[in-house]
Amino acid sequence: MILIILDTRFPGAPPMLELRNVQVLYDRAIEAVRDVSLAVPEGQMIALLGSNGAGKSTILKAISGVLYQENGEIMSGSVALDGKPISGLQPGDIVRKGIIQVPEGRALFAQLTAEENLLMGGITRSRADSRAAMDMVYDLFPRVKERRHQTAGYLSGGEQQMVAIGRALMANPSLLMLDEPSLGLAPQVVDTIFDAILNLNQSSGVTVLLVEQNAQLALDVASYGYIIENGRIVLDGTVETLRKNDDVQEFYLGMSGGERKSMRDVKHYKRRKRWLS
């Protein structure tokens, strides 16, 4: 018997990346992510929102297959790309399948030049493809082209983020995962970066999974969002629904209806909500 599960959220579009009931433990003891299910349909920009330590980066590391670096492990659940499981693959194989991550805090090769960083981004591709991709990245970020012979560690934060995104683009991603691209950047620079991300998604058709602490920013560009707290998805919906949600307004967008609540109320309220969800 074949059981067909209809995804009512995105009728007709099978998700490109799908996580089902994923549980991640560090050191076989500390539960960082619990029972997380999320879907990233092709061509969309999906936001994953949550505060520090909620488990956002852990989810991206689980998808990229680099959890073992920090002694973490997917204990149960599945990660699938186009319906085929990818958990357990080598990080390099996942890159070759088109899932590329821009890690938190940029994680550039600090001692290498900007251009060498890009070159490494294209290591899984042929020289010719890599060269073409580099021209594309230079078109997208002319600033990186100006700075290409500089040591990456000495670039400004914004330039580094551009190199980090450029390095990911070098691998010709079909799914680009960005871990807090706005972290530590000046507002103007954030605009440039987000314009580029939006452009990649809309013009080039790159599917994006955007992890952010800054909900305002993320909800502006994404189409659907998941909210994660203490390692669990507590809320998900289209950005319009999320925006209207009282909790999201209260805790993520910083909009408070009427009188301000004291911190004690907030804590109590949060605790109760989590209990209910």
Next chain:
Amino acid sequence: MDFFLLLISTGLVIGASYGLIAMGFALVYKATGVVNFAHGELVMLTAYIAFSLTQIFGLSFIPLMLVTIPISMVLGLTLERIFIRPMLGEPVFSIVMVTIGLAVILRGVTIMIWGPDPHNLTAGVTRDVIRVFGIPFYAAQLMSIAALAICTTLGWAFLRFSRIGISMRAVASHETAALLVGISVSRTHAMAWALSSGLAAVAGVLFAMNFKLAPDLWFQGLKSFPAVILGGLDSILGAAFAGVIIGLIENLSQGYIGQGLREISGFIVIIIVLMVRPYGLFGDRDIERV
């Protein structure tokens, strides 16, 4: 003046040997973060392998190197596979202990196979004296210096221009990021071991040609350590350059200051370097932007 020139020339030769050995240390350290304490033993073992090759096939120097280097690289790969790869993810200290164990094993194996008596390795090179700018050299001595220059140039070009070389630097710089762009970190580690063993072969054969081939050759590994530290531990070119400096310092201090200083002057340099410039002359300082 002749005395000075003699000290300089022998200093250059021993320095070239230190430099070649130190490059091997630095290469493995840079790519894997592990000081391979068995490197001196690899230098000795590959020299003995070359010795056997000359005994059996009567190879002259160039063909000998062309055969010995690939054999050594395979040897390095095999040792990495058996002893180091299973330790991936373990604390660095445990891996260093494994290399120390490996060193003892290799020393024992060498004596088992080739016996404790010293040999001469000539590889058909003449013992004529050649004068360069008035400084007398043996042919083998000049070959040592030339080998260092060639290996340094090749090493620099490899790390600077080849994709594999750059990916080695990338792994050294940020391992997780390297995985995330699709570099195979374990393959890069294996590659570092292979290249380092190839360098060990060059160093070993030339040392044996210039001095002697005996089961205490492994000690040159430890004697090259001042060069590794002075160069900055993770700087391959720095190690080569520092080797020459240490060789000169040793010889000049021995010649002008006092007997016995040759053995200790290098280690005095280590102490000074660690106090004044812990990252060596050319080592990477961690880049920190505030």
